Amino acid sequence: MxxxxxxxxxxxxxxxxxxxxxxxxxxxTGILNFAHGEAAMLSAFMAYTLMVSGLPIWAVVLLTLLFGAALGMVIERFIIRRFxxxxxxxxxxxxxxxxxxxGDLAIWIWGKDTQELPSLFPNAPIDIGGVIVSGQDLGVVLVCAILAAVLFGFFRFTxxxxxxxxxxxNPVAARLMGIPIKRxxxxxxxxxxxIAAIAGLLIAPMTFVHFSMMQHALHFAxxxxxxxxxxxxxxxxxxxxxIGVSSNLTGAYVSSAWKDAVPFIVMLAILILRPQGLLARKHIKKV
Structure with a gap:
């Protein structure tokens, strides 16, 4: 367990x-980005392309992250800003x-064939207090913890x-205080x-690289x-x-047929008790 x-x-x-x-x-920006998973997919394909070109792994990771940043800014500047x-x-x-x-762009450039992207971490199992953990799983957890700490420090201290x-x-008040809100x-x-590019790099070794690799993960996200x-x-x-833990435990101890359904049942049960979500604050407006 x-x-x-x-x-x-x-x-x-x-x-x-x-x-x-x-x-x-x-x-x-008040916008729900349904294409976020596909941006991670494009980043994974970019990493695959850079990898087969013979670049070292550190250069592949760095260029993939720069690609992700440029993609997000281009989308915001030329498409999203109007909405x-x-x-x-x-x-x-x-x-x-x-x-x-x-999705169609990925098929047009890379085709429908499944490609392989090697893991950034060793796959050898690691024994931690009697629990056998794969190097991939441990590396994913460490990367996410480090990223969460970096974001916390960025928002808190810079x-x-x-x-x-x-x-x-409050974008209106921020603009009045001289903050360049478009930037x-x-x-x-x-x-x-x-962040999407990092997610693509982490999940690609588990699912392989293909044009629909992030669609399942996007539902859970x-x-x-x-x-x-x-x-x-x-x-x-x-x-x-x-959601990840409930899905894994359901597949192991209940049935693989319920593996995808139970996390959503858990989500609905929690939202019935706390409609605003686990950590969100209630907002009260006077009308």
Whole structure:
């Protein structure tokens, strides 16, 4: 059971990373990005292309992260900026369109064949207190923990991070205080797509690289974002871990047929008791 829990935490951490990027752009711009998983897929294909070109692994990772950042900023500048402040439905349809475009783009460039991307971590099993953990799972958990700590420090202790939080809370007041909110929007989308690129690098060795590799994970990522609270970034990570662990335990001890359904049942049960999500705050408005 402990091994299944650790494996579930690793898988849930990836779901949480994808959810984290979704929550970040939603808080910053009020837009639900349904193409976030496909951005991770494109980053994984870019990493595969760089890998087969013979570049060392550190260069592959660095260039993939830069690709993710550039992709996010380009999307925000030329597409998303026109939908900020508009109706949620119109922006949702826009990102659904991007979802389809990115999938077809991947098929056009790389085809429908499955490609292999080696793991960034050794696959040899590691014995931790009698629990056998794969190097891949342990590496995923460590990367997610480090990334969460870096983001916490960025938002808590840097002027840019504080400015981004102010923009997320009240863009009008932030603009009046002299914060360049358009640059903040671009930065939020850039950071979210760097997170997507990291998620793509982590999940590719588990699922291989193909044009639909992130569609299943995206479903769970949205569930994690809703479970943790759509406005809470720590909640996104917590929701991902809960969904990953419940899915793994269900597949091991109940039935593989219920493996995908039980996490959503858990999500619904928690939301009935706490509709705003686990870590989101209630917002009261006077009308």
């Amino acid at each position: 402990l091994q299944m829990i650790v494996s579930g935490i690793a898988l849930g951490a990836i779901y949480g990373l994808i959810a984290l990027g979704i929550v970040m752009v939603f808080k910053a 900020i402040g508009k109706a949620l439905l119109s922006s949702a349809i826009c990102t659904l369109g991007l979802f389809l475009v990115f 002027r840019l991070g504080i400015a981004m939080q102010a923009t997320m809370e 903040i929007y671009a930065l939020a989308w850039g950071i979210s797509h760097v 949205f569930a994690a974002a809703v479970l943790g609270g759509i406005g809470s970034m720590p909640g996104a990570l917590l929701g991902g871990v809960i």
